[in-house]
Amino acid sequence: MIRHRLTRLALSACVFGVFASGSASAKDYFLKAERVEIPVQDVDANGAPVTVMVPMWGYAQCAAKDPNQCGTATVPGPEITVKENENLSVFVYNDLKTSAGDHVELDAGRTSFTVAGLRLRLNYGPIFWGPSKFDPAGDPDQPRRVRSMTQEARPGQWQRYSWLWKQGDLKPGTYIYHSATHPAVQVQMGLYGPMTVLPAAASEVYHGVSVDAAVDIFYSEIDAAFHADVDKGLDGYNPIPQPGNPAGARTSPLVYSPTYYLVNGKPQVDGVFAPTWDDPASGGVTGAFYDRKTLVRFRSAALRSRIPMTTGATAFDVIAETAEPYYAPPGQEVTVAARRQNAILLPALTTKDAIVQGGKEGATLIVDRALGETNAGGMNTFLVLPDKLQVYPPVCTPAGNLIARVRTNSSLGDQQVINFKISNGTPADDLIINNVPAQAQFAGKWQYRSILVNSPFCAPGTVVTLSAMSGSGGFHSDTVTIE
Amino acid sequence: MAKISISKAALAVSAVALGVTGGAFAGVPGYVDPTPGSANFDLTVDAGYISAADGSVIYMWGLHTPDRSLMQYPAPTLIVNEGDEVSITLTNCLDGEAAAENTSLIFPGFDVTATGGVAGAATREAAPTCNAADSVTYTFTADHAGTFLYQSGTNISVQSEMGLGGALIVRPTGFLHRDEMDIPDARPTADPTVATEDPFNYVPQSGNQIAYGTGTDFDYEYLYVLTDIDPDIHEMVRIGDMAGAKSRDGKAVYWMINGRAGPDTFFANDVPWLPTQPYGSMTQMQPGQKVLVRTVSLGRDLHPFHTHGNNLRVVAVDGNLLSSVPGSGIPDLGFSDFTVSGIPGQTFDGVFEWSDLGMGWDIFDEATQHPVEWHEPSARTDGTHGGVIPVSLPGIPDLTFGGFYSGSPYLGSFGQLPPGEGGLNLNGGFFYMWHSHNEKELVNNDIFPGGMMTMLIVEPFLDGNGDQLVIPRGSIFEKTAN
Numbered sequence: 001m002i003r004h005r006l007t008r009l010a011l012s013a014c015v016f017g018v019f020a021s022g023s024a025s026a027k028d029y030f031l032k033a034e035r036v037e038i039p040v041q042d043v044d045a046n047g048a049p050v051t052v053m054v055p056m057w058g059y060a061q062c063a064a065k066d067p068n069q070c071g072t073a074t075v076p077g078p079e080i081t082v083k084e085n086e087n088l089s090v091f092v093y094n095d096l097k098t099s100a101g102d103h104v105e106l107d108a109g110r111t112s113f114t115v116a117g118l119r120l121r122l123n124y125g126p127i128f129w130g131p132s133k134f135d136p137a138g139d140p141d142q143p144r145r146v147r148s149m150t151q152e153a154r155p156g157q158w159q160r161y162s163w164l165w166k167q168g169d170l171k172p173g174t175y176i177y178h179s180a181t182h183p184a185v186q187v188q189m190g191l192y193g194p195m196t197v198l199p200a201a202a203s204e205v206y207h208g209v210s211v212d213a214a215v216d217i218f219y220s221e222i223d224a225a226f227h228a229d230v231d232k233g234l235d236g237y238n239p240i241p242q243p244g245n246p247a248g249a250r251t252s253p254l255v256y257s258p259t260y261y262l263v264n265g266k267p268q269v270d271g272v273f274a275p276t277w278d279d280p281a282s283g284g285v286t287g288a289f290y291d292r293k294t295l296v297r298f299r300s301a302a303l304r305s306r307i308p309m310t311t312g313a314t315a316f317d318v319i320a321e322t323a324e325p326y327y328a329p330p331g332q333e334v335t336v337a338a339r340r341q342n343a344i345l346l347p348a349l350t351t352k353d354a355i356v357q358g359g360k361e362g363a364t365l366i367v368d369r370a371l372g373e374t375n376a377g378g379m380n381t382f383l384v385l386p387d388k389l390q391v392y393p394p395v396c397t398p399a400g401n402l403i404a405r406v407r408t409n410s411s412l413g414d415q416q417v418i419n420f421k422i423s424n425g426t427p428a429d430d431l432i433i434n435n436v437p438a439q440a441q442f443a444g445k446w447q448y449r450s451i452l453v454n455s456p457f458c459a460p461g462t463v464v465t466l467s468a469m470s471g472s473g474g475f476h477s478d479t480v481t482i483e
Numbered sequence: 484m485a486k487i488s489i490s491k492a493a494l495a496v497s498a499v500a501l502g503v504t505g506g507a508f509a510g511v512p513g514y515v516d517p518t519p520g521s522a523n524f525d526l527t528v529d530a531g532y533i534s535a536a537d538g539s540v541i542y543m544w545g546l547h548t549p550d551r552s553l554m555q556y557p558a559p560t561l562i563v564n565e566g567d568e569v570s571i572t573l574t575n576c577l578d579g580e581a582a583a584e585n586t587s588l589i590f591p592g593f594d595v596t597a598t599g600g601v602a603g604a605a606t607r608e609a610a611p612t613c614n615a616a617d618s619v620t621y622t623f624t625a626d627h628a629g630t631f632l633y634q635s636g637t638n639i640s641v642q643s644e645m646g647l648g649g650a651l652i653v654r655p656t657g658f659l660h661r662d663e664m665d666i667p668d669a670r671p672t673a674d675p676t677v678a679t680e681d682p683f684n685y686v687p688q689s690g691n692q693i694a695y696g697t698g699t700d701f702d703y704e705y706l707y708v709l710t711d712i713d714p715d716i717h718e719m720v721r722i723g724d725m726a727g728a729k730s731r732d733g734k735a736v737y738w739m740i741n742g743r744a745g746p747d748t749f750f751a752n753d754v755p756w757l758p759t760q761p762y763g764s765m766t767q768m769q770p771g772q773k774v775l776v777r778t779v780s781l782g783r784d785l786h787p788f789h790t791h792g793n794n795l796r797v798v799a800v801d802g803n804l805l806s807s808v809p810g811s812g813i814p815d816l817g818f819s820d821f822t823v824s825g826i827p828g829q830t831f832d833g834v835f836e837w838s839d840l841g842m843g844w845d846i847f848d849e850a851t852q853h854p855v856e857w858h859e860p861s862a863r864t865d866g867t868h869g870g871v872i873p874v875s876l877p878g879i880p881d882l883t884f885g886g887f888y889s890g891s892p893y894l895g896s897f898g899q900l901p902p903g904e905g906g907l908n909l910n911g912g913f914f915y916m917w918h919s920h921n922e923k924e925l926v927n928n929d930i931f932p933g934g935m936m937t938m939l940i941v942e943p944f945l946d947g948n949g950d951q952l953v954i955p956r957g958s959i960f961e962k963t964a965n
Contacts, residue, residue: 047726257732270604270639305785309828311605311636313594315801328807337816340803342591343828345785360594365605365636369828371783373640374730380604380639 025165026087029080030062033111033153033179033191034095035231036073040222040260040267042376052376054222054260055231056190057096057111065158067093075265076218076301077193080177084170085200088163090177094153098233103155105233106251107182110152113161114180115195116349117323119169121162124151125180149180172199172206173323174297174351187349188253189230192301194218197323205295206325207333211355213288214295218265219346219368219379221258221302226250256303260376261368267377273363273384277421277432277467280475284382289474290361290410294385296354300346302372306379309343309369312362314383316341316354323351343369361387361410362472386474387416393480394422394466396458405450406436406468406476417471418449424462431457458482512752512761513560513652513706514548522567522625527574528586528609528647529554531759535737536744537927541714542721544577544586544645545759553759556742557708557781558633558649560762565628565656569593572620576613581723583611586647589636591828592802593623605636628655628695629802630777630830641728644716646742648781650706650830653802659691694775694832695804696812701775701834703954705766708742709825709919709935711735711782714928733783738924738935740764745918745925745936764937766917767954768837769944770846770894776833780825786924789822792915792939795833797823802830822920837941844870846913847943848893887914887938895943910952913941 037053044050059077062070070093082088092113096104103109112127114120124134127150130143134151153159163169179191194216203210234249260267268283275282287294296316300306310316317338319326328337344352358364368379390407397403402422410416416438422431436449449468457464460482467477516522526546531554533541545554563569577583585601585608597607600619610617634648693700713735719728740748741762748764750757768774776795778788788795798805798814805816823831839846872892879901886907890898895911908914918925919935927933946952 043726045726259730272602272604307826307828310591311589313592315592315803337807339805340801341829342801343826345824345826345829367605367639369639369643371640371643371733371827375726378640 025085026089027082029078029088029090030065030070030093031059031077031090031113032062032067032070032073032093032095033057033059034070034073035097035099036060036075036190038075038190038222038265040376041269042260042374047375052224054224055099055227056222057186058190059092059193062093065091067095075190075192076220076299077177077191079193079216080195081198082163082170082196083198083200084172085165086170087165088170090161091158092153092161093158094155096155099231100233102233106185106230107147109155110148110181111186111191112148112150112152112159112180113177114150115163115175115177117173117175118163118171118197119167120150121164121167121169125149127152127181147181149183152181170197171323172197172204173320173325174299174353175323176299176301176349176351178301178349185230185252187301188223188303189227190220192220192349194297194299196297205353206320206336208327209319209325209336210293211288211295212292214297215285215287215383216297216299217263217285217308217366217381217383219298219300219302219306219308219372220262220265221304221372222260222262223250223253223256224259226253226256253303258302258304258372259374261302261372261374261378263368263379263381267374268380269377270365270367270380273365273382273473275384275469275471275473275475277469280386280469280473281384282382282473284363284384284473286384286386286473287356288385289388290358290385290472291388292357294356294383296356296383298344298346298352298354300351301349303348304372305345305347305370306372307343307345307369308366308379310364311367312364313360314356314358314364314385316344316356318344318352318354320353321350325353356383356385358385361385361416361470361474382473384473386472387470389418389468389470389474389476391466391468391476391478393478394457394464395480396482397452400454400458402453402457402464403450404433404453404466405448406466408447408449408470410447410470410472416447419469419471420449420451421465421467421469421477422453422457423465423467424457425465429456513562513650515562520567522563522569524559524561524569524571525549525574526559526571526588527554527576527613529576530580531556533646533742533759534747534757535712535927536747536933537930539714539737539928541712541737542717543759544580544642544647544720546647546649554646555759555761556646556739557710557762558647560650560652560706561633562652562654563625564654564658565625567625567653568622569625570620570622572618573609574613574615574618575609575611577611578613580611580721582720582725582728584725585610585637586642587619587636588621588633588647590621590623590631590633590651592627592631593625595621595623597621603637605639608637625653627802628653628658629799629804630694630779630832631802632779632781632828632830634781638725638729641716641720641725643781644713644728644733644783645720646710648708648710650708650777650779652777655693655695657691658693693812694777695799695814698806698811698813698815699775699798699804699832699834700773702772703766703768704775704777705764706762707740707764707776707778707788707917707937708762709778709780709782709786709788710739710742711784711786711924711935712737712739713783735782735784735924736928738782738786738919740935740937744927745933748937766937766939767912767942768835768939769942769952769954770838772836774835774939776835777830778823778825778833779830780827782825782827784827785921786825786935787822787920788825788917789920790833790835790915790917790939792913792941793835793837794819794821795823795835797831797833799832800829825919835939837939844872846894848891848896894941895945895947897947908940910940910942910946912943915939915941 058073060073061078127148131138175195179186363382546558587608631651635642884904889911
């Protein structure tokens with residue numbers, strides 16, 4: 001007989017990882033704020049592809065309170081996820097440098113951390129420029145000028161930021177964390193990231209609101225000239241050309257003109273949705289199965305208002321903004337009155353949460369209707385609500401042929417593209433069969449696709465993996481050992 | 484310059500006069516399929532030019548129906564009925580243009596099946612060949628009523644700017660125009676036995692002339708497609724510099740309602756000197772009536788739409804009734820505001836009402852206005868009947884005038900004006916400006932006034948000759964393409 005091990009890979013399931021991460025009462029995150037170069041695929045004046053490296057400041061996640069145990073910084077930063085009944089501590093290490101590796105002169109090289117919408121416990125801010133107990137070397141000429149809303153991390157040092165659940169500091173919702181030091185510069189340089197507070201009850205995203213999966217769509221902007229000048233360590237804002245500095249010093253976004261529009265950290269060129277075996281989401285975000293509830297957490301760290309708009313039938317049932325659910329009637333936390341919209345206004349540093357539940361599987365292009373796009377791409381992404389493919393364990397016939405079989409659940413019926421990949425662990429033997437035809441005798445809502453394949457898959461002891469992918473990005477696989 | 488604008492304004496008024504007295508429709512035409520139960524449309528993309536009210540000419544890409552040889556801006560308003568199987572065939576005639584490229588149409592909120600053409604990011608696209616073999620047909624069931632938009636789904640950041648977008652109106656099941664119901668045109672009806680806060684004892688005559696359900700009945704409906712234009716992008720596209728157009732940080736200098744910059748917005752539909760901008764947006768109503776304001780935002784910037792005269796009660800967003808009880812048709816979650824955000828990619832429906840309730844004086848001058856039944860004291864519950872203006876009116880030497888002042892503060896009345904003043908107010912109506920409250924948008928490339936601005940005229944019930952003044956059903960009215 002067949003012993004099979006199920007490795008069903010529903011991409012949406014990864015979001016549940018955070019639910020399963022235990023009920024520890026304390027959660028610590030270690031972030032290193034550092035200089036990082038983000039590659040952007042642009043085109044030059046002749047239309048030829050060119051990779052532009054944009055200097056930014058980002059957060060790298062560290063395994064411990066040790067700046068040598070960190071990954072590479074990303075923009076937006078790593079997602080911080082915490083339950084409302086946990087204590088949260090975020091330790092920030094300040095490793096900000098200029099392109100030459102020098103100390104950042106701007107804002108005395110300090111940085112800090114806050115979450116808009118959540119009360120920081122033990123907040124020693126605001127921090128002034130003048131000398132203080134925390135900064136005896138401060139500038140005596142600017143005693144009452146604020147530099148930071150919260151306590152700062154000095155260059156080469158850690159600073160701790162805490163939220164205590166017993167004090168009611170954590171409230172379920174979709175948030176953005178960011179630097180609280182001279183945010184006009186530091187946030188735009190890239191010091192921001194997604195934060196999510198989950199209710200204590202599993203599967204809930206707000207009190208009384210349960211979903212099957214949650215996905216993130218995070219918008220941000222880059223004005224490359226600003227990044228370059230801050231990165232060079234230029235001092236002071238002066239957009240007027242100077243001798244030796246013909247472009248002037250644009251060290252603030254006062255004159256602001258984005259050159260790149262990013263969704264989830266990069267500009268997206270809106271090509272045809274084409275899932276691959278390596279990346280079934282292929283430039284999109286994958287939610288729950290099309291007939292289930294997917295929460296889309298929209299966040300924007302862009303300075304200009306962005307407007308995600310559906311291009312298809314997938315409407316957004318907006319249930320919350322800036323982590324405030326639309327509870328109706330007010331005063332209870334049981335039911336929300338969703339506001340169904342095709343386009344959502346997302347001003348700077350705000351969040352909105354929308355539930356999508358499609359009647360149809362597939363990928364829907366979500367565009368920024370504020371038209372954030374350049375030749376490098378823009379704020380376009382595919383929201384993928386996959387079909388629930390059921391992959392049957394491959395079996396061998398007495399004649400030694402392998403039967404690969406999949407059930408689809410799509411309203412698209414026989415128009416749906418289903419591809420098979422059969423593997424025995426030897427890449428040269430991989431068999432990919434595109435557009436496996438539907439079986440007419442099963443026409444209806446449930447569709448079966450099966451195909452008969454010759455060896456080399458049916459020798460005893462062969463470990464065979466059958467993978468199936470729908471044209472909408474749904475991806476499942478099943479592995480058996482032929483006995 | 485001033486002379487030109489005056490003569491334009493005068494033309495506007497004569498056009499409105501035609502609209503009122505000649506029986507022409509005052510609102511915006513929308514295309515219907517003349518075959519009952521059918522909703523098939525052919526749309527062609529062409530390049531063309533529009534003019535702004537400062538005299539400049541702007542290169543555009545636009546859509547049009549077979550009855551027109553020129554593209555139009557905005558795209559043709561399409562009217563279908565709830566439940567219709569809508570079929571729209573798109574042919575791309577951008578061939579020959581320097582930046583010719585594929586194009587497509589999306590219908591946010593509807594489950595569209597596209598056939599023909601080539602695959603694109605959002606939907607299937609038509610290549611610029613002007614060949615029916617490359618056309619794309621979009622079909623969908625208009626499964627919910629409301630105000631929607633349709634627009635290009637290809638190279639959206641440029642093609643939206645270039646003009647490829649318009650309004651789609653889905654009439655609810657059971658919708659009937661008033662004149663199809665064999666009841667008189669809307670006007671207040673005398674019913675002295677009814678005690679009501681409505682100063683005119685207004686008995687709604689709209690029947691099943693509704694936008695969504697019973698809570699959204701209206702007398703007139705008007706369309707406001709809000710757009711903005713950065714002409715530099717258009718010029719780049721015209722000369723074929725698509726890369727330049729795409730990388731430009733768009734900054735609008737023209738702001739339009741229904742494809743026209745104010746004061747061209749005052750002109751009637753289809754005036755011959757604006758051949759690619761067929762839609763006006765002058766709004767007319769009479770006291771006590773309900774105007775459905777269908778707003779479609781297709782620019783790149785937010786436009787705070789501000790209604791003088793009264794608040795606007797928003798009843799739906801993106802074709803979704805603001806209701807706590809789905810299916811009830813009652814917009815109980817609607818809200819009242821004097822400035823409503825026009826958010827690009829969104830539509831909203833508002834109900835606007837105007838009366839003199841609470842003013843404390845009688846807007847009709849007893850001495851000169853015609854006594855009519857509904858104007859009897861018993862029908863006025865707020866005590867304003869016969870109420871006089873509670874201030875001493877200044878004499879003519881102490882007044883300044885505009886073209887819209889009739890010379891009398893009373894509705895439907897005229898007064899003495901110095902030579903050269905007034906003259907733009909045919910019926911003695913009250914004029915209220917409806918406009919973007921982003922004040923910089925009230926210009927045409929820095930020439931004030933203009934931009935995203937039109938007028939509401941509260942008209943009297945009797946015209947200057949004492950005849951009943953009827954605003955034609957108009958508003959958004961049906962027109963066939965063939």
